[in-house]
Amino acid sequence: MKSLSVNWFIEGSLDFEFKKYQLLGYLQQINQHFNKTKLYPDLNDLIFHYNNLLKFKENKTALQKAFPERLTNADIEAVKLTYEKMVKDDSLMLEIEHIISYSLRKMDPALKEGREIYEFVESRLRIEPIGVIPLYPYHGYLLLRNGDERSTNVYEYQVTIFENHDEKYRGINTTFVASFERNFINTPEAIRKELIHVRREVPNPAVYHVETDIKFPLEQTLLPLAKRSLVKHISTAA
Structure with missing residues (x-):
């Protein structure tokens, strides 16, 4: 730009x-x-x-x-x-x-x-925890469904806390993990089980499912807002 x-x-x-x-x-x-x-x-x-x-x-x-x-x-x-x-x-x-x-x-x-x-x-985003959320919800997986797209993107996330002068702020880093075809088998619960089974380095992850009923540009709009909304959701619930 x-x-x-x-x-x-x-x-x-x-x-x-x-x-x-x-x-x-x-x-x-x-x-x-x-x-x-x-x-x-x-x-x-x-x-x-x-x-x-x-x-x-x-x-x-x-x-x-x-x-x-x-x-x-x-x-x-x-x-x-x-x-x-x-x-x-x-x-x-x-x-x-x-x-x-x-x-x-x-x-x-x-x-x-x-x-x-x-x-x-x-206003079109819906966030839902999948399974039992651990006491430390700042590291886990974000499952993202973009409108009517035929896949669910999975991101590993890590919430970070940093200070600026007299205030504390939360940020979030994400890494793309995989994409699952949307069907009756790959439910959010099934994806969670698969992630825990395959990715042993995160044994007890928090998993959140974020979806929207309208398709938006992924990198420029949906993913950034999903990340911000997830941080807000976790901060409110913690």
Whole structure:
């Protein structure tokens, strides 16, 4: 996908028309993907850039604290140096503010559409535990059925906990294991038994079945949302 650099709005030529062209090309591609119900990685990227603009507008020195996973020391220094130059040049300050205000207005509709798609897909997901869930449900298998597709994809998952400043977050890593044909034999319960029998390295796994009645793009939409929903489900139940 066409991507914007972290500091795209203050890099290179600070000409409004050039930045407008750059932004509209980026948003055009995102909208094309959203029209096909393809959310990722576009939605995460769009949210990052939107928040990045807001943070720059509100407090230019707060970026490192807000986005440590995306901003390098070089990025932070670029922001600080540009800000120092901005406050000494009224015309440059006005041009930057013009670019930021325009960009935020243009990003708003795309963000709204992305969130609506997210909520719609999430509303079509159904999560069900298969068998007895162990006391430690953070490692196991995700069985994923995508609408009327004739297969069930199996992923081994591992929920991880990481800290960011004063808060704890949960993430999830998945690895594709196998695909089972959908029939009266390969029920979720039968797949669970097969996994336990064949994959002895996970002797007492948690197994969750996630399905949707509508087919969605697997890698760009369904799998990412299934993972997020599973983390939420496990966190609520634990």
